[in-house]
Amino acid sequence: DQQVKQNSPSLSVQEGRISILNCDYTNSMFDYFLWYKKYPAEGPTFLISISSIKDKNEDGRFTVFLNKSAKHLSLHIVPSQPGDSAVYFCAAPRSSNTGKLIFGQGTTLQVKP
Amino acid sequence: DTAVSQTPKYLVTQMGNDKSIKCEQNLGHDTMYWYKQDSKKFLKIMFSYNNKELIINETVPNRFSPKSPDKAHLNLHINSLELGDSAVYFCASSRTGDQPQHFGDGTRLSIL
Known part of the structure; x- marks a missing residue:
């Protein structure tokens, strides 16, 4: 049972444009999410x-949005740079302090110059 | 200065052999982990140790035995290696269980 899902295995965007990576989860008990x-x-x-008490967290070019009702989160990268080309994983801890992370299967982002 | 280091980076061996992977972290973290990334690229936790004590043991065959001599080291010993053990194994650490984890660069294990 895959509780964290990234349904797009790959994404290709042009340098300077926005990259949007999506992640869905099934367990409503998840209260904290991470992107790697x-x-x-x-x-x-x-x-x-991002913590579930927030719906947005921003760090420089990276912003994560959380929609709890839809059990969906997304990572926005603006502007995208060729060095951002990598695999992106979203993850959620199964319980609050054991560190047991449930990972999605990853999305490969390619940013074209 | 590497924060989480694993050795070896590559390990090629035959079925039935016993092998070990070493992991060391110099971050002063209390919690360490072993993950397995299979051929489908899923990252799944295997074990977690906090201050040398086992706190997570997923449904991993008992051929896999983690050893934590101190809180900076978490080694993984695998007995009687099988073809299905071929994967990339990642070690990680975190300050506490609810802090982001720092990963090593992985050990690619190939069973012939």
Whole structure:
């Protein structure tokens, strides 16, 4: 049972445009969400997070939006840069303090110069 | 200065062998993890340790045995390797269980 889903395996955008990566979840008990970025042959790197008490969190070019009623979150990257080309994973902790993260299957973003 | 380091980066071995993967973190974190990324690219947690104590043990075969000699190290020993064990194994750490995790660069294990 995949509780965190990223239904788009890949996304291609032009440099300077907006990239929107989507994530859906099924467990309404999730109260915290994270996005990780992964380059080939490297481990995932934490990018940005959002608590369920918020509907938006912004950090520079990266903004995460949370729609609790739809059980949907999205990561916006504006403007997109070629260095943003990577695999993006969304994740949610199954319980509040065990660190057990449930990951989506990832979306590969390609930003074309 | 690497924060979470795993060795080896690549491991090629034959079915039935026993192998170990080492992980060390220099971040002063209390919690460490092992994840497996399978051929479908799903990242799934295997184990979690907090201050050398096991707190998460997912339904992992008991051929996999984590060992934490101190809170900066979490090694993974695998007995009687099987073809299905081929994957990339990631070690991670966090300050506490509810903080973002820092990952190592992974160990690609290939079973012949």
